[in-house]
Amino acid sequence: MADTNAKLTVNSEEYELPIIKGTLGRPVIDIAALQDSGFWSYDPGFKVTAPVESKITYIDGGKGELLHRGYPIDQLANNAEYLEVAYALIHGDLPNAEQKADFFEKIRKHTGVHDQLRKFFEGFRRDAHPMAIMVGVVGALSAFYHDNLDVSNEAHREITAIRLIAKMPTLAAMSYKYSQGEPFMYPRNDFSYAENFLYMMFATPADVDYEPNDVVTRAMDKIFTLHADHEQNASTSTVRLAGSTGANPYACIAAGIAALWGPSHGGANEAVLEMLDEIGTVENVPAFMEKVKSREVKLMGFGHRVYKNFDPRAQVMKETCDEVLGALGINDPKLELAMALEKIALEDPFFVERNLYPNVDFYSGIILKAIGIPTSMFTVIFSLARTSGWISHWLEMHSAPFKIGRPRQLYTGETHRDFVKVEDRK
Structure with missing residues (x-):
């Protein structure tokens, strides 16, 4: 009011x-x-x-605060499972024990994908970027769920949300397996959401007894939670804009994936690893940071457009990063390089005064690399996690009257002029 x-x-x-x-x-x-x-x-x-009114996520960039349905992100990441957070995003509150069991069971029942969908993968080159594959195959889900889907029906909208959240890990893992020339691994209902994803990513038919590492599983679940939603960002706004036309929800999510692919959005953690490749060795870090100060190069994974303080997700991710690296005992020169960058950024007055703290993308990239996930899959994992947020916003939009999105523009082109025949044009 x-x-x-x-x-x-x-x-x-x-x-x-x-x-x-x-x-x-x-x-x-x-x-x-x-x-x-x-x-x-x-x-x-x-x-x-x-452009919208929403009850889902609140961000205070000055305070470095992120709330999902009122719950602080650090409390959710450290205490709740990703699917509990997904439930809260969709329904407004964290589930009680009965609701949790019911929601988790519904997700388990829908993790599989239509066998015909396998043929879609075969249409892509083996070296296709996994995000290109994800845009295609998630959009293709609309071909399997269209004729009997009524977006004005609340029950239809709810099952759509369940299907998308359940199938995204399967499709993400399939996109990776296809790029590696390895056979697809089907989901296992005895695994948790994060365990299932790791199993489908790394197990093979010759290694069906694969058991995901507990520390890695917890880290993966936290990565999902920390990327679940982030208010009206570019990809979420894209999903809402596409949804405002009444488009098929699977096509709307595919549009969100396309928007997320950009290096200024979901591709930021991939860009962090590319930056580390360019730096090369720890000895080159001081010189690189001097170039950052003189604005000769851009420092990826530090600072944030929304947060003018520490990214609240970054602190949780840093703790998880330390835990994963310690548990896996990894000695990777690139990870050592990343820690050298972090040290300078946290201590040098130039970066501290400008609030250029490491953000969630900086640490998530390091964790994913340590787990053994290739850079090309980083944004795919982001899209997997963000699906719960995207579909929550789509559901919220469709639960009340809404208008089709139609932004205006400041036109600075030619004014009226007459058509000239080609032979008379200069």
Whole structure:
């Protein structure tokens, strides 16, 4: 509800714009009345524009705070399983014991994919990027769940959410196996969500007794939780925009995956490892950081557009990183290089004053590399985890009346001009 009004004067005409307050965060000025003023607002990158109302996730970048349905992210990551967090994102509260058992069982029942979907993989080159495969095969799910899907039906929407969350680890692992030329491994219902993913990634038919490491399993589950949702980011906004047309939800999630693929979004942890390759050795770190200071090169995995303080997910990820590296006893020069970067960034006044702390992408990349997951799979894992957030926003949008997304623009092209025949053109 609007508490007070802001007043805007445009060409001597005064407009009253309602000021709306949420439960947390900045008040929002409703500028809908501007449509009668002859003006539109201009906000590149949507930096100060709130196109939706949501109850799912709250971020306070200044405080370094991230809440899912009111629960702090560190409490969720350290105490809840990813599927419990997914349930909370969808339903609004963490599940009780009965709800948890029921939700987990529903997920287990839907982890398999239609056998015909195997043929979709064969259409890709073996060296195709796994994200290219994921965009295709997740979009292809709409071919299997379309004719009998009514997005206005709440039960249909709920089973769609279950199917997507359940099948994403299977499809992600299949995209990896295909790129490696290895046979697909089918999901096992006796494994947890994270265990199942690791099993489908690393087991082979000759090693059916594969048991995921407990420390690695916990780390993987935390990685899923820490990437589950992040408010109205580029990919979530893409899912909502596609969903506003009434499009098939599987196609909407595929659109989200496409948006996530960009190096400025989900591809950031992949870019971290590429940066470490460019640096080469620990001896080169000081010189590289000096180049960062002079803006000759970009420091990947540090700082965040939203957080002006420490990324709250990064602290949990750092603790997990230390645990994984210690448990696996890995001595990797690239990981040593990453720790040297971290040390300078946390101690050098240049980086501290600018709040260029390591973010979640920096640590997640190190953990995934230590586990044995190739860089090309990093963003795939991000998309797997973020599916619970994407589908929660899609569900929220469809649970109330909504309008099709239609942003405006500031046109700076040619004005009216007459057509000229080709022989008369200069």
